[in-house]
Amino acid sequence: AQSVTQLDSQVPVFEEAPVELRCNYSSSVSVYLFWYVQYPNQGLQLLLKYLSGSTLVKGINGFEAEFNKSQTSFHLRKPSVHISDTAEYFCAVSRSGSARQLTFGSGTQLTVLP
Amino acid sequence: KAGVTQTPRYLIKTRGQQVTLSCSPISGHRSVSWYQQTPGQGLQFLFEYFSETQRNKGNFPGRFSGRQFSNSRSEMNVSTLELGDSALYLCASSATGADEQYFGPGTRLTVT
Numbered sequence: 001a002q003s004v005t006q007l008d009s010q011v012p013v014f015e016e017a018p019v020e021l022r023c024n025y026s027s028s029v030s031v032y033l034f035w036y037v038q039y040p041n042q043g044l045q046l047l048l049k050y051l052s053g054s055t056l057v058k059g060i061n062g063f064e065a066e067f068n069k070s071q072t073s074f075h076l077r078k079p080s081v082h083i084s085d086t087a088e089y090f091c092a093v094s095r096s097g098s099a100r101q102l103t104f105g106s107g108t109q110l111t112v113l114p
Numbered sequence: 115k116a117g118v119t120q121t122p123r124y125l126i127k128t129r130g131q132q133v134t135l136s137c138s139p140i141s142g143h144r145s146v147s148w149y150q151q152t153p154g155q156g157l158q159f160l161f162e163y164f165s166e167t168q169r170n171k172g173n174f175p176g177r178f179s180g181r182q183f184s185n186s187r188s189e190m191n192v193s194t195l196e197l198g199d200s201a202l203y204l205c206a207s208s209a210t211g212a213d214e215q216y217f218g219p220g221t222r223l224t225v226t
Binding site: 105 | 118120145147149156157158159162164169170172204206208213214215216217218219220
């Protein structure tokens with residue numbers, strides 16, 4: 001079984017500042033890793049994914065994440081945030097080879113302040 | 115391509131009743147998964163269907179069930195509703211289940 005820990009439940013940051021949302025996972029097998037974003041009253045939108053290959057993954061809206069196998073982490077970063085990035089962000093893991101049963105972290109609420 | 119659609123978007127039911135939620139996946143996608151999202155428990159996997167067969171099931175009671183039709187559309191049913199079933203129910207589709215999932219907007223179920 002897999003588990004995901006999102007270390008910060010809330011992250012306030014000023015507009016145009018950099019941000020890092022932290023995610024650690026636990027698994028006895030190889031994994032796929034994902035970051036999703038959820039805006040109020042909406043479903044989840046895929047930001048980026050790590051399936052294999054390069055450990056630095058670039059996603060939509062200027063976000064990127066780095067897979068670190070030794071530290072079992074998959075932190076999400078953006079060099080300069082905008083007000084429109086205010087949302088809840090979820091890290092998710094699945095067993096490698098199958099993304100159909102996702103285990104999610106508890107979410108991080110990112111609030112971008114003017 | 116149209117995204118994942120879910121109907122209805124909002125639903126209010128009374129304890130003891132049953133409810134059916136519907137999900138239409140992205141065209142060409144054969145795998146449909148369902149998740150429950152609550153403030154207390156977060157996002158939890160319910161079950162996954164592929165080619166009309168349930169392949170995976172999460173840790174939910176038997177009151178939660180689902181099915182998938184030949185056109186890949188899926189329904190989930192909850193019988194004998196409890197107050198704790200109030201949640202956002204999210205459906206996600208993927209082409210094969212081995213790749214990323216795309217989520218619909220969800221159905222907000224309120225049980226009174």
